[in-house]
Amino acid sequence: MLPKAKLIEQIAALIADRKLPILEDVRDESDEQLRIVLVPKSRNVDPELLKESLFRLTDLESRFSLNLNVLDASHTPMVMGLRELLAHWVASQIDILQRRSRHRLEKIGSRLELVEGYIIAYLNLDRIIEIIRTEDEPKPEMVAEFFLTGRQAEAILNMRLRSLRKLEEMELRQEREDLLAEQDELEKLLVSPTRQRTGLKRDLATLRKDYAEDTALGRRRTTISEAAATVEFSMDAMIERAPVTVILSAKGWIRGASGHEPLDRDFKFKDGDGPAFALHAQTTDKLLIACGNGRFYTLGTDKLPSARGFGEPLRSMLDIDAEAEIVVVLVFRPGAKMLLASSAGKGFLAPAEDLVAETRKGRAVITCKPGVTLKAVREVPEGHDQVAVIGDNRKLVVFALSEMPEMSKGQGVTLQRYRDGGLSDATSLRLADGLSWTMGGESGRTRTETDLLMWRVARGGAGRLPPTGFPKDNRF
Template sequence: MSKHVPPPEGPKDIEKIDLKEALEERYLAYALSTIMHRALPDVRDGLKPVHRRLLHVMQILRLDPNSAFKKSAKIVGDVMGGYHPHGDQSIYDALVRLAQDFSSRYPLVDGQGNFGNIDGDSAAAYRYTEARMTEVAKLLLEGLDEDTVDFRPNYDGSVQEPVVLPGAFPNLLANGSSGIAVGMATSIPPHNAAELCDAALHLIKTPNATDEKIAQLVQGPDFPTGGIIIDDRASIMEAYKTGRGGFRVRARWTQEELPRGMWQIVVTEIPYLVQKSRLIEKIAELLTAKKLTLLNDVRDESAEDIRIVLEPKSRTVDPNLMMEQLFRNTELESRIPLNMNVLSHGKVPKVMSLKDVLREWLDHRKDVLVRRSNFRLAEIARRLEILEGYLVAYLNLDEVIRIIREEDEPKPALMARFKLTDNQAEAILNMRLRALRKLEEMEIRGEHQKLTKEQKALNALLKSDDEQWVKIADEIKGVKEKYSKKTPLGRRRTDFSEAPEIDVDFEQAMIEKEPVTVVCSEKGWIRTMKGHMEDVSGLTYKDGDRGQFTFHAMSTDKVMLFSSSGKFFTLDVAKLPGGRGHGEPVRLMCDLDAADSIVSLFVHVPGTKRLLASTEGDGFVVPEDDCVANTRKGKQVLNVKAPVEACVCVVVPPDATHLATIGENRKMIIFKLDEVPEMARGKGVRLQKFKDGGLSDARAFKLKDGLSWTDSSGRNFVVTDLKEWIGERAQAGRLPPKGFPSRNKFGAP
């Protein structure tokens, strides 16, 4: 039997690490790297590292706005090789986006070749395209070589790159930015540069300016693709105040008239970041699926400018309704989020308000001004030192020449003889003979005087905070003038409007309005006949059935049915069966119980009031709008319990003052309408008291006009002397006037 052999011991130098701590540490490092170096822009220049490196390389390559274009491949290669150790495609994609005038409000790159289009087609490969900087990019880089910003070593320490650009242009808000980091994201839409300059100037003048005032000067986003923002001022103000929110942007459209009364809609601007080809595909898909009931066809007639043609189903369609349906179902209306999550001072991720963003940009511009002034002062000091040495040489020219000719080491001899510095002696020794003429001495004295004056002005500038802000304001005014709203690039492209409040059933809107006659039998078979029929005596019904309700309506109307259970049901006239035959049972169109009978059937008239009452004599007044049912199940309005049933549903005229009720016992009472409450649902109050039987009918009327009724022959009667029947609600009443119908019904009002 073999003995158990213990496992061999591992190496002695293994270090134990807690997995949780290691993962947390590494994930945090990855998250910070993503936040700092990839996803979030710097609030000062509005750029991410890849964009900053692109512009820096283009400046090194001297690709100024007036210089010749260079291959994009050269730019991408230099960026990748020297500064950005990532994929060439990601660098080129960033370059392309900076050049697209439909993506960037103020493009930083001037591209030559195929840089993609608004349809979503990608740019040509970087070996086919060329690029150079725009004037906006030059503004961002202005003063980079004057020690205005810090530099840091690149990824391999071989060269230096700027931490941030001087940023003489409010790029973060003007061009916007978007990105997704780890646990946070940013989304800043583009804005109008002239408005941003106005807000910045106001902030310089009034440092304690309110968020509201800043938001008034910056009206809202200004997208490169135009469009119309339909948010109200309050929501825009709140978004800028908190740094979070969103903007609803709609396409711009016009109505074009065509021959024979026809028309079409032409869309000329679409929302920001929406691909035109995908938008049209989506509209076509919805059209095929019959979800755009008002639209007949969509065509893309775009060339240089956008032109999307939308044809309506018919010329009777309301264009506003058709566009509202498209806005609700397609990207013709888009929501652009606002999340101003940026790197404050290039280090701390922070959601900032509009005012805070402008404040940090201005503080950065002040820092740039101070550093540039100090750099210039150092240059002036060096130049003045050399000029003073030159003047010494001119005043003692013969002695200087002697020392140079005779001394073995002329430099220390010059320094000792004339008390010169090392730089001054070196400059004298490097002077050319032609510089010894009299005219040169005059030029040196003139330059010395000029530099001394500049030095004095710069020292005064550095000592005065107010002077610095005046200088910054002048620079911003120059930017504003260059990109004012009068210029093609600076003009505002996005307008503002309030969204029309349209709450409509689009299927209903498609129905052509035409007259019909609604016919319903006693057993509940319903149909519509074309036109408003005056003579309905010729209508036929099923055996054992007869007509009960016949009335005129329009095909766009809604019909309301009141059942003996106290429920209301709503039917669309357009969906009722038409043509020949006896129609269809109304119970197939709504959940009307077999035991229920139809008390009333009528066209819904918004704003009308009705009196509802039960056989027990209880009732109340209800607005007809509160009775509309949105489902097949109907809406319970009058509460009744068997064997009690609903039996009355009559119109209450606006000028009615009194109510007449009559019971099955042939007793009638008239009382003031004010004694009956108006309710949305319930049992109501007792209208009339009965010893035997129940309520038969009721009518609301104006007492001065008298009480009318219709006999079995269709003749109308009116009684004006009604004193003996007037009483109070819930009384028993007395026999009606002579000639009142024996069926105890007032008839049609």
């Protein structure tokens, strides 16, 4: 049994580590009776969710598997089902009942022999006393005169004289009748399987009474009942939702600042380091981290180190190759459709769920041959129907989103042809809204081109120079 103090310590540690955010506090209000008070965060907390989470995260409930690998009556190891196991148990109990009955019959026979001798002694008490007083060897004399057995004579001789005088014929005869009746019942039991099963039922009824719920033993009884419905919940549901600003430095140090800080704020970095990515998220979100080698990694924002320092190296949290460049950091949106493109001018659409990695090693999504890197990872908003691609050669193409296949992994299809260089950037758009891009400089203004007719081609075209004012870095 787990000590109360240890259990409270477990729950308090979960609260301190923010692994049980739906619980506010735990208190010990025990006196003669055990009383642990759990204080939820609010009245809206689902009691079943709180209970199930405590069962899973603490020793309030212990679960173990049952392996019914047993030895049968012939000592042969075998795996039994529950029905077969119970059948063998019943057979074993019947065997125990039979052996116990035979043993009792032996005891009854032995006692009857002595009782018969005591009755003879009672009926001839004066003569028995005379023999004991006058004969040097009274035992043979008693055996010969009263037809006693050796055990009967020995038992009479071993009794004190005072005990002999206290022998009562009625008591002896009543004991003999009781023993004979019990003997008869046991003999009938041994030859009757029906009586044996009835006897087993009677024994089980006695056990049931001894272990009833209102008895001291019964309170410790293991109950067998229908398993309670399992409350399914994700461990993500245990994370307290709060805004966080994700900051990743150029040298790969990551941290999370509480709240949504302005993304253009002058964050502090180590000497020789600087900003790379900054984005807003929630502590319940997952980050998708894409590297130039085509691998994707997943990291929960609740696991980010505090922004009070410079954070921790991202590569100490994920198994990212030292040579791999981090291309994109974005928030995972369930159900989103993602546009992926490589420097070879190839790409495809992928469900966001197919980019999520379950291990530190990440997940290979877009195949990058030697010299090829992942260039663009964009979420495709609802309603977008076109794809815009620009190459290092500063040529722009716009084609229908429907021309791109949806895949889970691979190289993808050709998005744009190049004589020199490769793909620089790719994005999606709604044709009716036009193509927008961010202007260079400190202004950060956005410009939109709505007349895209001259750039609209079939997928795989070479393209034309972009509209006037398009950024020199060939990025949308």
